[in-house]
Amino acid sequence: MSNSLKQLKRLLSYLRDNELYFITGLAIVLLMSYTNGIIPVLIREAIDGGITTGEYHVAVRYALIVLLVAVLNGVFSFGGRYLLVKAAQYAVYHLRMDAFRAIQRHQMEFFDKTYSGQLISRITNDTERITRFLSFRVRMFVYSIFLILVSLYYMIMMNVTLTGVALVTIAVVVALNTTYARKVRPIYDKVRHQTGVIASVSTGSIAGVKTIKALSVEENIQGKFSKENEELYSLNVEATKITALYGNAPFLIMGTAMSAMLYYGGRAIMANTLTVGELTAFLTYMLTMTWPLRALGFTIGDIQRSLAAASRLFEVIDSAPAEVDPPDAVELKNPRGKIEFRNVHLTYHTGKTVLKGLNLKIKPGERILITGPPGSGKSTLLKLIARFYEPERGQVLVDDVDVRKIKTSSLRKTVAYIPQEPFIFNRSLRENIALAKPDASMEEIIRAAKIAKIHDFIASLPEGYETVVGEKGVTLSGGQRQRIALARALLLEPRILLLDDPVSNLDAETEEKLVGDLKDILEGKTALIVSQRLSMVKLTDRVIVMVDGGVVEDGSPEELAKKGGLFSEMLGRGGWSGQ
Known part of the structure; x- marks a missing residue:
């Protein structure tokens, strides 16, 4: 309970600068509740003071007062809803922004062990639930509680016995609605x-439709979909059954209570202890409380x-670090491109140790091929330099x-990392290239595209650099996506380029062209290329062979070829595992 109150207090703190809207909205909701609660009393006065006595001008006067109260109720309803929704949207806006900023600050290890769908759900579904809570649920809770209290006050003033019937009815209805909410909510969570x-x-089926058709596994996919669809059907049927039972x-219960009130109220009228107007007010109060009682159970x-x-x-x-950089972080001025690993150890969250006391020095301007069997820690080197991960022991300098x-910000300008499968956003080519430098001039973008050898292709498109390439760059070939990623990286003029298997998904012709162009692109830069392809050897003046998280061979391609070790074996086979 104390934890819930703590969470509520923290949630309400997001109403800062809009707390006046929130408090004013709640005050107006109280007025709305009161105007609803006073209407049965006015009806009582109209009946007892006007209709039963033949004083129709009294009845007309109270009818006009009821109309005025109804208009005020509508005004209060609009005002309260508007102010609470505005305050709630303000709070959730800042909560959503805080969550999104926190996601951006998280290290890569966080994303390795957290499903992206969960994060999307928290940013969208959870914030939507909180919006409903602050704007609708809080409003209905305050409205219902105050309306019930106002109704009970006037009912007690009229007849204690009938008020006792109303109290029992309220208790039973709230218990029923609370039980219903408790039973149906978990099912609806499962439905969601x-x-x-x-x-x-x-x-997945739509995205992989080519593979599905190529393998002729449509029936298997349909079977899986059918199984999940049947589960959804069963859950909806179960929810409907509970709704039908409790809904x-x-x-x-209310109908039974009103029947009892009508019976005892009729006897009281005949005994002259209750008036027709009072009985009508009681019955009106019961009808008025039907929806608030139902809503109260759901709200609780x-x-x-x-x-x-x-x-x-x-x-x-x-769970995110408060700041991305430590307080004593520095800017790299006039970076040279020197890299060093000092006794670096790294174990992933899965428990797999990928680097074991690695020591390595890379001179400015060196172009290095890092190769070795799968799982030897090659790509991990690049990610450590880019600081996607941090070593548990040792230093990366x-x-x-x-x-x-x-x-x-300084590291990203100095070090450019290009993954094996570069992500292309569903934006224009200009925006994709200028992603890291949104204020880049068109001349800068074109220059980067020319260096990456993609300008001619872009210029040939009807809309040129404003061409939208679709989600994940579906309209581009593998080689074109690589060149867009290169242009994006080169726009910042980095001193260090990290290429993670840049040709693994390319055909032989595209690979040959990209390798030829990379010679010029890498000129004057420190470059680390992770690959198992022999074509990459042409670009480098040093080869590092890794096995089980350690360096087993290090030297020029010519030296290692003559040495007769693993690199020589790779040359003889055409690459690792025949690649």
């Missing part, structure tokens, strides 16, 4: 999860779930400065 599973299966029960069940959603977002925020002590 299963809907996500079906969306995932559908997305109408409160109306039955939803509060904890909304706080749980907030807790999941706070977990993302709190650029220009004699530990990368952990270099400002991230």
Whole structure:
């Protein structure tokens, strides 16, 4: 309970600068509740003071007052809803931004062990639930509680016995609705999860339709989809069954209570202890409280779930480092491109140790091929230099400065990492190239594209650099995606280029062209190329062979070829594993 209150307090802190809107909105909701609660009293006065006595002008006067109160109720309803929704949207905007910034600050290890779908769900579904909680659930909770209190106050003033019937009815209806919410919410959570599973299966099937058709496995995919669809069907049927059982029960309880009130109220009228107007007011109060009582049960069940959603977002925020860079981080001025690994150890979160006391020095301007069997730690070297991961022991230095002590913005300008499968965003080619430097001039973008040998292709397109290339660059070939990624990296004029298997997904002709162009691109830069392809040897003046997280061979291609070791074996086979 104390943790829930703590989460609620932290959530409400996001209303800063808009707390006046929130408090004013709640005050207006109280006025809305009161105007609803006073209407049955006005109806009582109209009946007892006007209709039953024949004083119709009194009845007309109260009718006009009821109309005025109804208009005020509508105004209060609009005002309260507007202010609370505005305050809620403000709070969730900042909460969502804090969560998104935290995700950006997280190290790569966080993404290795966290599903992207979970993060997307927290940024979208959880924030939407919190929005509903702050704007709708809080409003309904305050409205319902105050309306019930106002109604009970006026009911007690009229007849204690009938008020006792109303109290018992309220208790039973709230218990029923709370039980219903408790039973149906977990099922609806499963429905939402299963809907996500079906969306995932559908997305994967559509994205991989070529592979599915090529392998003729349509029936297998349909079977998997059918299984998940049946699960969703079963969950919806179960939810419908519970809704049918509990959904109408409160109306039955209210109807029974109103019948009892009508019976005892009729006897009280005949005994002259209750007026017709008072009985009418009682029955009107019961009808007025039907929806608030039903909403109250749902609201009580939803509060904890909304706080749980907030807790999941706070977990993302709190688990991220407060700052990307340490306070004493420095800028690299006039970087030379020197790299050094000093006794570097690294174990991934899975428990797999990939580097074991690695020591390595790379001179400025060297072009190095890092090769070896799969899983030997080649790509890990590049990711450590780019500071996607940090060593558990040892140091990775650029220009004699530990990368952990270099400002991230400075490191990214000095070191450009190009992954095996570069990600191309569903934006224009100009925006994709200028991703790291949005304010780059068109001349800078074209210059980078020319160096990457992709300008002529872009210029040949009808819309040129404004061509939108589709999600993940689906309209581009593998070689074109690599060149776009190169242009993107070269725009910052880095001193160090890290290429992670740049030709692994290219055909022989495209590979040959890219290797030829890379000779010019890498000129004057420190370059580390991870690859198992022999074609990459032409670009380098040094080869490093890794096995099980350590360097087993290091030298020029000519030296290692004559040595008769693993690199020589690779040359004889045409690459590792025949590649």
